[in-house]
Amino acid sequence: MTKIYMDNVSGTPMHPKVIEAITPFLKEGFGNPSNLHQFGRATSEAIQTARGHVANLINAKPNEIIFTSSGTEANNCALKGILAAHKKKGNHIITSEIEHFSVLNPLKSLEKSGYSVSYLPVDKYGVVNPDDIKKSITPSTIMVSIMYANGEIGTIEPIKEIGAVTKEKGVFFHTDAVAAAGNIPIDVREAHIDALSISANQFYGPAGIGALFLREGVRMLPFMEGGVQEGGRRAGTENIIGIVGMGKAAELANAEMTQRMNNVQNLRDQLRDGIHKNINHVYVNGHPTNRLPGNLSLCIEYIEGESILLFLDMQGVAISSGSACTSRSLKASHVIMATGVDAALAQGTVLFSLGIDNSGDDVKYVLEELPPTVERLREMSPLYHQKQKGS
Numbered sequence: 001m002t003k004i005y006m007d008n009v010s011g012t013p014m015h016p017k018v019i020e021a022i023t024p025f026l027k028e029g030f031g032n033p034s035n036l037h038q039f040g041r042a043t044s045e046a047i048q049t050a051r052g053h054v055a056n057l058i059n060a061k062p063n064e065i066i067f068t069s070s071g072t073e074a075n076n077c078a079l080k081g082i083l084a085a086h087k088k089k090g091n092h093i094i095t096s097e098i099e100h101f102s103v104l105n106p107l108k109s110l111e112k113s114g115y116s117v118s119y120l121p122v123d124k125y126g127v128v129n130p131d132d133i134k135k136s137i138t139p140s141t142i143m144v145s146i147m148y149a150n151g152e153i154g155t156i157e158p159i160k161e162i163g164a165v166t167k168e169k170g171v172f173f174h175t176d177a178v179a180a181a182g183n184i185p186i187d188v189r190e191a192h193i194d195a196l197s198i199s200a201n202q203f204y205g206p207a208g209i210g211a212l213f214l215r216e217g218v219r220m221l222p223f224m225e226g227g228v229q230e231g232g233r234r235a236g237t238e239n240i241i242g243i244v245g246m247g248k249a250a251e252l253a254n255a256e257m258t259q260r261m262n263n264v265q266n267l268r269d270q271l272r273d274g275i276h277k278n279i280n281h282v283y284v285n286g287h288p289t290n291r292l293p294g295n296l297s298l299c300i301e302y303i304e305g306e307s308i309l310l311f312l313d314m315q316g317v318a319i320s321s322g323s324a325c326t327s328r329s330l331k332a333s334h335v336i337m338a339t340g341v342d343a344a345l346a347q348g349t350v351l352f353s354l355g356i357d358n359s360g361d362d363v364k365y366v367l368e369e370l371p372p373t374v375e376r377l378r379e380m381s382p383l384y385h386q387k388q389k390g391s
Helices: 016-028 038-057 071-085 101-112 130-136 159-169 240-278 305-314 334-338 360-379 382-390
Strands: 065-068 092-096 116-120 141-145 172-176 195-199 210-214 282-284 295-300 349-353
Touching: 016 038, 016 240, 038 065, 038 240, 065 071, 065 240, 071 101, 071 141, 071 172, 071 195, 071 210, 092 101, 101 116, 116 130, 130 159, 141 159, 159 172, 240 282, 240 295, 240 360, 305 349, 305 360
Parallel strands: 092 116, 092 141, 141 172, 172 195
Antiparallel strands: 065 210, 195 210, 282 295, 295 349
């Protein structure tokens, strides 16, 4: 049976060289890095090597990288940890309406604890206006948290411009870069970023390992307590296998970034053009050009995205209908709705997220299977028949 994976936004397969790098540690990497004997030294050195590779990926210093269990934990650590360490400064946070729930939900909890949160709107492409951020900053503002790029619609935010605003105003700038890190170039120095969240399974590393960049000098109360690991900022025996895998994945992503971007973007554009040629009433979500290389988010009118997903799955093609964290919900995505898409049209959202393992043959196969799938589903759609009668 044909198996084509175009759901890389939900998680990427591990790169063969990552598997090769972690295999020895499955057998011999059991020494606790906190111990001074040879077994502990071996794993400690491996962790520091990996820390360096992750730092290089975003132009950070190795001591500014804190390993976590995921991008979600990194977001929670940044928000709750930095805010708690600077609560005397104020109680105001600025974010956007299209953030991932690992940002929105902690902020909702913080609101119940007395913090004030401003949720900024986005334009029809999902772009946050840096001027809106500037106007929203008050004397009590502690932090601005705006994602680097949106995994659902692909839009890349004006991070450098936002960073310039936060630096001028003297507030902390956190960005959820889970969808971006390892897929597009990031420079935390150039963008004046104070904290940045990463997840290894977005760039062909293992699942269950992430990292938080915390700029040197920025205080954060530890989210996890009970040990001195990660410079006392994140307690718990280190996930050696995950960290080694993340380090290798970061090293590969850094070295192959341009080639990967060009190849994946070319395939995405072929898929987009083929869909527009063969299917009518299809609309692209997100910014038309300033977007993640492999992201193609579409609204296909008159049918539900979940139905397309299930029918394509029967043909061996795996896609998404939005964020993996909300894929079991029948509600339209909060991200799509925030861009002003009509609720009925938003139900027809599908997301093709291509990766380095996809090929031209994969795109060709999808373009053969998708049009008849859409046609079949539209034949069962009362909305489509109503439209046909009215036209």
